[in-house]
Amino acid sequence: GNSVTQMEGPVTLSEEAFLTINCTYTATGYPSLFWYVQYPGEGLQLLLKATKADDKGSNKGFEATYRKETTSFHLEKGSVQVSDSAVYFCALSDSNDFNKFYFGSGTKLNVKP
Amino acid sequence: NAGVMQNPRHLVRRRGQEARLRCSPMKGHSHVYWYRQLPEEGLKFMVYLQKENIIDESGMPKERFSAEFPKEGPSILRIQQVVRGDSAAYFCASSPPGSSYEQYFGPGTRLTVT
Numbered sequence: 001g002n003s004v005t006q007m008e009g010p011v012t013l014s015e016e017a018f019l020t021i022n023c024t025y026t027a028t029g030y031p032s033l034f035w036y037v038q039y040p041g042e043g044l045q046l047l048l049k050a051t052k053a054d055d056k057g058s059n060k061g062f063e064a065t066y067r068k069e070t071t072s073f074h075l076e077k078g079s080v081q082v083s084d085s086a087v088y089f090c091a092l093s094d095s096n097d098f099n100k101f102y103f104g105s106g107t108k109l110n111v112k113p
Numbered sequence: 114n115a116g117v118m119q120n121p122r123h124l125v126r127r128r129g130q131e132a133r134l135r136c137s138p139m140k141g142h143s144h145v146y147w148y149r150q151l152p153e154e155g156l157k158f159m160v161y162l163q164k165e166n167i168i169d170e171s172g173m174p175k176e177r178f179s180a181e182f183p184k185e186g187p188s189i190l191r192i193q194q195v196v197r198g199d200s201a202a203y204f205c206a207s208s209p210p211g212s213s214y215e216q217y218f219g220p221g222t223r224l225t226v227t
Contacts, residue, residue: 004155036218041220042220043116043117043119043204043219043220044156044204044206044218045218046215046217089155091156099144099161099168100146100158100161100169100172101146101148101156101158101216102158103148103155104155105153105154105155106155
């Protein structure tokens with residue numbers, strides 16, 4: 001079946017630190033992969049996506065590379081800011097069943113000044 | 114262009130009451146999806162609807178839960194005779210025709226059953 005596993009939080013970093021949030025997946029078809037961000041009190045916003053192997057999604061300094069060989073889509077940012085504090089969700093949409101998204105459990109990021 | 118709207122944002126119900134959650138998709142979007150997020154878990158797919166049609170309800174509990182998306186008005190997720198285990202955040206998403214893999218999410222409704 002389809003599933004997404006991401007590292008548990010919370011993750012606490014100092015401003016300007018390097019961020020990695022791990023995400024691995026299993027899929028029956030050819031998935032598209034996504035990172036969503038949820039700021040306090042708001043809905044999920046699409047942060048970046050990749051639709052095929054070796055694609056790199058990037059946005060607002062965040063990036064993630066679709067690695068088919070390791071079934072991973074780790075989120076990285078070189079220098080985090082306090083404003084990046086939020087919950088990050090990794091998700092997949094499978095080509096066999098693209099109407100459904102499968103989400104990881106979310107990773108809370110706290111960035112301290 | 115307003116985003117996906119959900120109301121209420123917070124809903125408190127006693128056990129046995131009914132809960133109605135509303136979702137207005139983005140303008141031009143005709144596909145609506147409902148997800149549930151239990152505490153400390155990721156979002157889980159519940160149902161996918163188009164106007165006046167339920168396309169996929171494979172994630173809906175078999176009893177007490179129903180959803181509709183009428184020709185006019187918002188999509189409604191209805192939970193009858195709520196129990197404490199229904200306490201969760203319920204998120205709605207919408208997508209334009211032909212682009213189901215890009216879903217835009219609302220802020221969610223947090224249901225608390227006392």
